[in-house]
Amino acid sequence: MTGISVAGIQKRFGAYQALTSVSLEVRDSEFTVLLGPSGCGKSTLLRIIAGLEYADGGTIDIGQRRVNDLPPRLRRIAMVFQNYAVFPHMTIYDNVAFGLRTRKTPEAEVRTRVMRMAELMDIGAQLSKYSAQLSGGQRQRVAVARALVVEPEVLLMDEPLSNLDALLRLQMRAELKSLLQEFNTTTIYVTHDQVEAMSLADRIAVMNGGHIEQYGSPMQIYSRPATRFVGGFIGNPPMNFLLDDHHSYSRQVGLERPGKAHSLGIRPEDIQVYREMATQCWPVKVGVVECLGPMQQFTAELDHQMLRVTADPDLALHSGETLYLRPDPAKVCWYDGEGRMLPV
């Protein structure tokens, strides 16, 4: 049983507050993704859990063990680095065997385990080569093999796919997912790619400005963003936010709104589009129309506020015409003046 428990972690770099009291619980064999824009502190948090960086305050427990003051090598972790960090002066075999040899594994066992891992990761033909002779995707596989071969209690991954080209990234993502399901290792995975996060994670921690904005399942994060930041960061295009401090727009479409509500959040695909004037609708002027194949997106102007709407590809849309929109009441989220979600 190896859960990870992080509580009240703080970190400063000089005058810059990188992390402000971050707490995070990762259950045994859970796959948690730290997601956020660059500079949000996600990599710093991962490096603190790995022990490559020391926190100014707070505690870290890995499987009931307080690891705050332990060096990385005693934390029973493995890590995959963004630029792979495959040692250039060692063969791939020696790279994969590195973690086993430092743990004084008998050479015969090293051999069997490296071979098994190489077969699993499809790098068997590369074992006698060097890092410089490998492609980016192969180096990535070596880095993952090196991490998994030691059968770590915890696997930490720092943007492992971000250096691959788009197609390879897609393929590695799928492979990584089935591989990690098989291994059942507790994993923390850092990325700034929301699609990667949604597709891989059991739970996502969305970070911003050195703290966690929301921690929950991908669907929770997507459909009930806890803050305006989360709604605006996740989804392509992101959630629409309509300033509704006078209750006029919500009344127009017959929505009950909480007392302190400041703005209304609605996903582009949760808006019904009507060509004819209908009751309880927002009349909008169509702006830019983009056809994306399985759907089309358009911008709609509602009293100088912009909405992005997803519509059926068969609907004939023309820039400048007037349409009528109705948000799905079950999908609407409400946010207060500070951008926090309000309970309905």
Place this chain on the structure above:
Amino acid sequence: MGLFRVQARAFEPTYPLLQGAEIAVGWYRLDGRVAVKPNPWLPYLLLGPAGIFVLVFFVYPFLQVFFLAFQDSAGQWSLENFRVMVDDFNFAPSLINTLMLCFAVVPVQICLALVMAMMISRVDRGRDTLLYIWTIPLGISDLAAGIIWLSILEQSGFFNSLLGYAGLIDQPLNWLNYQNPVALFFAVVVAEIWRATAIVLVILVAGVGLIPKEYNEAAEVFGAGTWRRFFTITLPLLRPSLQSALILRTLLAFEVFAVVLILGGIDLPVLMGESFKWQFEYRDAGVAATYAVVILGISIAFTLLFLWALRVPEEAQG
């Protein structure tokens, strides 16, 4: 103003100013106007002065030395100079002394510089200050360095005073003469280490800075302690820098001269000192040049040795 090169595509509408232009291939300024086409000879022209400098001040004297060594006074090809050199009673000691000095000094300097470079790489605040202080000896000429160590080690020097105060000796000892060859040898070794470790340090500090820190972090995560990281990651990745430092330092060690001259005078003959003596005391430029050729030969041999021993296979270069 940046330049762009147009290769037979002058009629592309992208560059309207070029439409119909007669010069299709060449260098253009970003606004489309024709720039001065770089002369293909320009690089050679710019390298010219440096090349001439090397030819006049290095290659020409080198050839001269070569002719001097391999020709007799009548201008005939001959190994007479070599015979005179080898028959001289100072040749064998000077060769042995030079090699022994090199073997005593260089390994210590490399180890010391490695330790210092690793220490510096761990320092965050004041790193540059520390580096500047450690490299001060670089700015001192070897003659001055010799004089500094003479003032420490001579009979009325600081070292004897110190031993006297400490009650370890009753009267000043003479460390720097032929009666005490081991002490003299070590005096030169210490002075050389003090004087010339900094150049190795500078090369190694630069080399350590070139190693991406992820490699050490990965090794740390995968269970390697400090020593293991040093021997399996840092040291192998430092090989190119070690190679440069070793070659440079070894060559300089074969040319050791001023420090030995000041501290040992004629009591510790070395190759360079002999060359000097034959040139300016015995007035025999031929034998002096022969010594220079011997130094050159040893230098080339050791350079090749280090190039081979510390080579990094192409596929293992990161």
